[in-house]
Every structure is written in structure tokens, then in C-alpha cells.
Amino acid sequence: MRKPSPGSTSATAESSAVVPSQGSWRDYLVLGKPLIVALLLATTWAAMVVAGGRLPDPALALWTLLGGGMTAAGASALNQYIDRDLDGRMGRTQTRPLPSGRIPPTRAFLLGAAMVLGGVVTLAALVNPLSALLAATGAVYYVAVYSILLKRATPQNIVIGGGAGAIPALVGWAAVTGSLAMPALVLFAIVFFWTPPHFWALALTRSKEYLGAGLPMLPVVYGEAATRQVILLYAIQLVAVTLLLPGLGMMGLFFFLAAAVLGSLFVWRAWTLFKRGGRRHAWALYRYSSVYLALLFAAMVGDVILIGGPRG
Secondary structure, eight states: OOOOOTTHHHHHHHHHHHSOOOOOHHHHHHHTOHHHHHHHHHHHHHHHHHHHTSOOOHHHHHHHHHHHHHHHHHHHHHHHHHTHHHHTTSTTTTTSTTTTTSSOHHHHHHHHHHHHHHHHHHHHHHTOHHHHHHHHHHHHIIIIIIIIIITTTOTTHHHHHHHHHHHHHHHHHHHHHSSOOHHHHHHHHHHHHHHHHHHHHHHHHTHHHHHHHTOOOHHHHHOHHHHHHHHHHHHHHHHHHHTHHHHTTSSOHHHHHHHHHHHHHHHHHHHHHHHHOSHHHHHHHHHHHHHHHHHHHHHHHHHHHHTOOOOO
């Protein structure tokens, strides 16, 4: 039997060590944060329904959701490229494709940039320029303002950065009307005020990880008690904003009842967290908050179909 030449075994091992994994399709799916993108697209589609007063044209909805989804997923990939060092230091995120080494960072960056560009071009060519401009603004806001400038610098990162997640509702409105109006700004405000209690509830369950990673999240900087108090205040403000739509005549009785019930549950969970504290109540609020936002925007669609809003 022929013996391997000296150094051939080590050379083979070195070669296999330096060649990075290319990842599976599941890894690339995770890179785009599909659950978050799905929630953003739900707000986009609901805004299209509200803006038009009916179900949107299928082709328009397809291109709007495709362009918006590509832009959001690409921005999420760029966010993970920027945060790969932080993700590697936190138990919740260390198994993501980049910190685990399943996808090369350069490939993630190029893919994210290509998806953002492709999504914006899709909107500009097949929807309208305003929707494309808004989507591009949201991507830049999320990647540059939040991920690069705010996340590692201030405990207000989620408050200021929440505007990025609120922009898809504006994209949906602009896709149908080619402009923006007061109801669209209220939809923006709903997501904007929803974001801090949603993420701060999660931060309460992972405060030790954020501390270890050196991230100035609110529970790390100001403590759990202060965070619980601010979550409650934001929950109350959120419900008040949702009631602006029927209060200004932009939505009808169906939405009012749904917003009141869903909002009462949100405030009740926030109050329970405020009074009792603990990881269990924080996690319960975090999980409910995603369901809350989806059902709230679904109620808008129901109001339009059943009653015919908006009318403001």
C-alpha cells in the first residue's frame, strides 16, 4: 500500500479547515429572519386593504409583498452580518448561521445587499417610486441607524430604531395610493409604539446575555423594575394610539371592539409583569405581543371588509 507523502495528511486537514461551510437552504432562510419578515408583510398587506377600502389587486399585492419581503429579508441578513460578533456571545443567537460558521460572512453580506437592491428595484419598477423609496429608507434605517449607530450605543436603541419596523405599513399604503395620509401615519405609530414593549419583554428574559455581550439594553442599564414600568407605560400609549383610528372616524365598530379587547389583554399582561416581575411573565408578554399585532391588523382588514373603512 502506498504511504501518503509527508505532510499530506496535515495539508488535507488544513485545507478542510480553511474552506468555510456554504450552508443549507435552511441557513439562508434563517438569515432573512422569516418570522419577523412575515409579521412585517402582514402589516404591509393590511395597510394595502385599509388604503384601498377593499382587497388589493392580486398582481399589485404580489409585487408589493415580494419587493417588501426581499428588502426586509436582505436588511435582516445585513443586520446579522453586522452583529455576528455579538450573536456569537449570546446563547439565544450563537447558533445562527454566521456565528456558527455555516455561512461565510462575505456571502451573507453580498446576499443581503443584493436582496435589498432587488426588492427596491422590484417596487420601483412594478409598484411605484414612493413605495420603493420608503422600503429603501426602512432598510437603511435598520442597517445603518439601528444596527450600526444605535444598538451598541444607547438603551434607547429600540425606541429610535423601532421606526424601521413601522415603515412596511407605509409601503403598503403608498403601494395602493401613491401617497401618504393620516391613517397611514397612525398605522406607522401603532407599530412604532408596539416595538419597545415587545423587545423589552424579550430583553427581560435575556438580560444576563445582553450584559455579557456588552449591549446597553434597557434592563441592563436601568434595571428590571424600571424596564417593567416603562413597558406598562408604552402598552397604555399603544392602546391609546390604536383607538385613534375609530376615534377619528377612520375605522368602525368592528375594529374598535377588537382593538379594545386585544389592547386590554396587552395592558393586563404588561400590568402583571409590572406587579409581579419574573421571566415567566416577561416571556408571556413577549409571545402575546406578536399575536396581538397580527390580530390587530387582521381586525383592520375585517373592518374594511365588513363595514367599509376607513372614512377619515
